[in-house]
Amino acid sequence: MGNLTDLFPAPASNSILETLVGIADGRSVTVPSGTYTFGNVTARQTLSTSYADVTGSSITYTPPAEANYVSYKFSYKSDSHDINYGSSGIHHIALYLDGTRVARAQKNVSGNYSGSHSNNHASFTQYIEFVFDLTAYSDDISNGKLAGWTTPKEIKVMARDYSSPYYRATIHTNIWRGGTGASGEFQYLQPMIKITAFK
Amino acid sequence: MNSLNNFFPAASSSNILEIIQGSADGRSITVGSGTYTLENVTTYTNSTTSYQKAPGSLIAYTPPENARSVLYKFDFKWHSIGSSGISHFYVDVDGTRITNSNKTFSENYSGNHGHTHGGRNDSMYWVFDLTASSDNAANGEFANWTSSKTIQVKFRRYDSSYGVAVNYNQYYNGGGATGNDTYTIPSLTIIALK
Numbered sequence A: 001m002g003n004l005t006d007l008f009p010a011p012a013s014n015s016i017l018e019t020l021v022g023i024a025d026g027r028s029v030t031v032p033s034g035t036y037t038f039g040n041v042t043a044r045q046t047l048s049t050s051y052a053d054v055t056g057s058s059i060t061y062t063p064p065a066e067a068n069y070v071s072y073k074f075s076y077k078s079d080s081h082d083i084n085y086g087s088s089g090i091h092h093i094a095l096y097l098d099g100t101r102v103a104r105a106q107k108n109v110s111g112n113y114s115g116s117h118s119n120n121h122a123s124f125t126q127y128i129e130f131v132f133d134l135t136a137y138s139d140d141i142s143n144g145k146l147a148g149w150t151t152p153k154e155i156k157v158m159a160r161d162y163s164s165p166y167y168r169a170t171i172h173t174n175i176w177r178g179g180t181g182a183s184g185e186f187q188y189l190q191p192m193i194k195i196t197a198f199k
Numbered sequence B: 001m002n003s004l005n006n007f008f009p010a011a012s013s014s015n016i017l018e019i020i021q022g023s024a025d026g027r028s029i030t031v032g033s034g035t036y037t038l039e040n041v042t043t044y045t046n047s048t049t050s051y052q053k054a055p056g057s058l059i060a061y062t063p064p065e066n067a068r069s070v071l072y073k074f075d076f077k078w079h080s081i082g083s084s085g086i087s088h089f090y091v092d093v094d095g096t097r098i099t100n101s102n103k104t105f106s107e108n109y110s111g112n113h114g115h116t117h118g119g120r121n122d123s124m125y126w127v128f129d130l131t132a133s134s135d136n137a138a139n140g141e142f143a144n145w146t147s148s149k150t151i152q153v154k155f156r157r158y159d160s161s162y163g164v165a166v167n168y169n170q171y172y173n174g175g176g177a178t179g180n181d182t183y184t185i186p187s188l189t190i191i192a193l194k
Helices: none
Strands: A016-023 A029-031 A034-037 A059-061 A069-080 A091-097 A098-111 A123-132 A135-140 A143-145 A154-162 A169-171 A192-198 B018-023 B028-031 B034-037 B060-061 B069-082 B089-093 B102-103 B119-130 B149-157 B162-166 B187-193
Touching: A016 A029, A034 A059, A059 A192, A069 B018, A069 B162, A091 A123, A098 A123, A098 B119, A123 A143, A123 B018, A123 B119, A123 B187, A154 A169, A192 B018, B018 B028, B034 B060, B060 B069, B060 B187, B069 B089, B089 B119, B102 B119, B149 B162
Parallel strands: none
Antiparallel strands: A016 A192, A029 A034, A059 A154, A069 A123, A069 A169, A069 A192, A091 A098, A091 A154, A135 A143, B018 B187, B028 B034, B060 B149, B069 B119, B069 B162, B069 B187, B089 B102, B089 B149
């Protein structure tokens, strides 16, 4: 015999419908709204002066039917490029939903300039995050507002360098490890995606 | 007729009572304890040598009655507007500074006050303890939080040479940021736990 609570479940006690979180190592994660496969990052990524997809950031997601808000957070490692002129590693990151840029989420990230373009020690974890509002009367994706979200939509991050050859960045990168330059598998690390659907 | 689950409630599967999370664009969010409207950030804010509110950080919140702790977290972008960008931040509740929430953020100093490239995300947070025997706002402890309290982050620059702007992009699209590209909106999260 099943539990009474299986037949008469208590009302949900909080506003989270589901959390989908994973490292971009090719894993598949199943949550109530479906099974999602993350990208598989196996190398660092250098940027250019044109926007390109950030590896490991793409996921095609359909929230649960009663979701009112969807939070997307992509956490990654940012470094000044370890080449001459890497300098402060200025780069720009932008969030896209189904091919439309969410304007208010965009950021520029950089370390401080040392006075020499050859000094490129800036190294830290960064993220881009936005909470999509699904309670709007009509879709306004550039402002992160939708009138519901019932079909799969791709969320991804794009990035570019500020300029070339100066101020370049590299992401998913460890330049140093154990008192010397990183080598082998330690030269890259895989980013993380966290999606939370709220009612 | 009452539901059976009023008499036979399911065992609690989580100690989370409610979560408010949103980008600070003026939206209203309804949770169990009420409807909350986030601030609407439409520009960046320079620091001065006096403390001021970090826009997007303010919320007037009343937790559910059985809450035992409340997490407040403000995620934002800052960028230097002076040298290494040394700046000071704290969490304020109803006009009282939470002493141990104090943080100083900065980048490496280059030897030249004109180098202001440092810019990144950071967070301010506090977990309020609602199980205290008496109120001690400076420690973020409350015995009886049953009405609205205003929580916000305040910040200032170190001095006239070192400072930041919050919610600020100094550069974008390969040049100095202009227009709407000069700001990015922060996120605010409240989690009430039993």
